[in-house]
Amino acid sequence: MKYGLISDIHANLEALIAVLSDLEKQRVDSIHCLGDVVGYGADPEACLKLIQQTCDTKLIGNHEYAALGLQSVEQFNEAAKAAAEWTQQTLTEDAVAIMADFNLDRALDDMYLVHASPFEPDRWHYVFAAEDAIRGFGQMKQDLGFFGHSHIPMILRERPDSLPHVRTGHTFVADPEGRYLINVGSVGQPRDNDPRACYVVYESDERDVEFHRVEYDIATAQRKMSKASLPETLISRLSAGI
Amino acid sequence: MPEITVKYEDKVIERIVTEKKRISIGRGNENDIVLENRGVSRKHAMIEFNDKAAVLIDNESLNGTFVNSRKVSEEVLRDQDVITIGKYSLVYNTETTNEGGEAANFDGTMVLNTKQQKKLLETDRMERQIVEKYGGSVLLGMENADFAEHRLDREVSTIGKAKFVHIRAKGFWLSGIQAKIVQEDQIFSLVNLGKSGKVKVNGDVTSQCVLKNGDLITVGKTTFKFVEGKN
DSSP states (O other): OEEEEEOOOTTOHHHHHHHHHHHHHHTOSEEEEOSOOSSSSSOHHHHHHHHHHHOSEEBOOHHHHHHTTSSOSTTSOHHHHHHHHHHHHHOOHHHHHHHTTOBSEEEETTEEEESSOSSSGGGOOOOOSHHHHHHHHHHOOSSEEEEOSSOOOEEEEEETTEEEEEEESOOEEOOTTOOEEEEOOOSSSOOSSOOSEEEEEEETTTTEEEEEEEOOOHHHHHHHHHHTTOOHHHHHHHHHTO | OOEEEEEETTEEEEEEEOOOSEEEEESSTTSSEEOOOTTSOTTOEEEEEOSSOEEEEEOSOSSOEEETTEEESEEEOOTTOEEEETTEEEEEESSOOOOOOOOOOOOSOOOOOHHHHHHHHHHHHHHHHHHHHHTSOEEEEEESOSOSEEEOOSSEEEEESSTTSSEEOOOTTOOSSOEEEEEETTEEEEEEOSSTTOEEETTEEOSEEEOOTTOEEEETTEEEEEEOOOO
């Protein structure tokens, strides 16, 4: 089976459309969204509706939690907070109901899908380093965990008696004996110095993990954000991929 | 102007709109609201109005005065609060409803229902014990709930059919997170998040409402009772 794995769209409709059309070319069997469809960008409603139509798995992220009023935005930085408040005011009841039906995690084939760390999924722990991954591996029954949240494509391989091995996200074939945590990167706000939208295709027969980068119309996404008076820092970072 | 609707066994028998600063309630004819029942004390209770609030005061009555099923001695009334005295219920509205409903034909003779009074007191005693045990407001599982008592100790509690919500509810068409209960300054509000029409309070569909003691919350096929922890 061939799976498309996308995460952290962040209301960037231009990036999402570009990724979905690229996924069509990849001829995946199904598409799975690992959360944070909303927050930061100017098109939360359109992105939610598109995700609902196209994705087999729809996971909840911390930005959905904030938009549903399930957690305070106080811990967000100023720009994220302003964007979260804008999102909350913008969303219609229909859009809220779409998010209210998202799942927290999903076991599928030999994969475990989650937005942040598999450890306490609704507490949104980041997995940046080997130390962060240990507790995640501890909570995961499957061999392959796909997640997002940090917007940094990354591969972490579990090792006996030592810290997990960390690599940047790049196409590879997973060792059948190995256990991995794989950050699929971000569609709508990449932060690894590459502004192109990021997603992953996983082919389960060969255990082939492919990272894909797609160019999209950044200028239009930025123009819409400006029109919505969203914070300047969120607009400019899209061009730099930071 | 505030309005008090007097009901006897769910039948409206009187609507009182008052400008008075104080109204008395009791069995004696000298009262502003006369409740003819032996279960009602002669001078049972009074309501005092000031600029900011209406305060219900029980005159150490024999059978007690209840607000939203909770026995009270003195209580600031909120809109739609239900005061129970004997077999009577008095609904407090901060504003006149203008419904103009006709008073039922009521002949004034009735029998003191000690069974109902006992039940009210017993329920109140049990619920007080529960909130004392948990130190705050609690949801009681009434129908199809997977718990008997659930302490509402979070700022936000989620209700729905997803595995990760705080309070599980049953119903095929329910959303994963169908609703949330938000706590702010000891006020609890219920907010629908999922598909519309799936959340009811006391039988009425709601999208958002402030919860009162004794409210029955139905989410899909599951019903909970809200027991308020203050007082």
